[in-house]
Amino acid sequence: MEATLPRFEAMPLDRELVRDLRSDHAGESGAVTIYRGILAVSRDEGVRRFAREHMATELRHLAFFESWLPARYRSALLPLWNASGFLLGAVAALLGPRWVYVTIDAVETFVVGHYQEQLDVLSGGDHSLLQLAEVLRGFQQDEGHHRDDAADRRGGGMTLPQKAWQALIDYGSRAGVWVARRV
Numbered sequence: 001m002e003a004t005l006p007r008f009e010a011m012p013l014d015r016e017l018v019r020d021l022r023s024d025h026a027g028e029s030g031a032v033t034i035y036r037g038i039l040a041v042s043r044d045e046g047v048r049r050f051a052r053e054h055m056a057t058e059l060r061h062l063a064f065f066e067s068w069l070p071a072r073y074r075s076a077l078l079p080l081w082n083a084s085g086f087l088l089g090a091v092a093a094l095l096g097p098r099w100v101y102v103t104i105d106a107v108e109t110f111v112v113g114h115y116q117e118q119l120d121v122l123s124g125g126d127h128s129l130l131q132l133a134e135v136l137r138g139f140q141q142d143e144g145h146h147r148d149d150a151a152d153r154r155g156g157g158m159t160l161p162q163k164a165w166q167a168l169i170d171y172g173s174r175a176g177v178w179v180a181r182r183v
């Protein structure tokens with residue numbers, strides 16, 4: 001589907017959709033760096049395998065946006081998103097494997113919802129917008145698998161600090177998207 005998607009300039013994208021796509025690119029870039037942060041710190045073989053597998057998917061998502069979304073529509077704050085992602089992954093890995101899975105569960109739960117909001121809008125659009133929706137739906141499914149994988153590994157019975165950490169990640173992700181849609 002990605003191969004047949006019209007180029008960015010040929011699509012009827014309004015300002016709001018362009019803003020969404022800027023936040024998507026920023027998010028996928030930050031997602032790659034979360035896993036880089038985890039891999040920079042964790043020596044746990046299970047965590048490292050988990051991070052390498054997920055990062056391969058995030059690199060594919062990022063490659064799509066890098067090849068399709070013109071540079072002038074990308075966030076001016078990419079260094080900030082990348083640093084935030086790296087820090088988030090590194091801190092989680094310092095705290096231990098379970099915190100890594102708690103973190104990815106929270107991040108991907110947010111991302112699945114973020115893509116869903118766009119799918120709801122795109123589903124009412126013309127053929128090219130439906131094609132874009134197919135691409136984003138594929139990414140959303142990948143993020144859902146990441147979320148489920150992390151949730152399985154973290155298991156039940158999260159501690160209060162872990163629940164607070166997830167709430168903080170949700171809040172931070174919302175704030176990040178708000179900014180990345182504009183800058």
Ligand SMILES: [Fe+2]
Pocket residue numbers: 028031057058061139143
């Ligand atoms: Fe992704």
Ligand SMILES: [Fe+2]
Pocket residue numbers: 031058108142143146
């Ligand atoms: Fe993901």
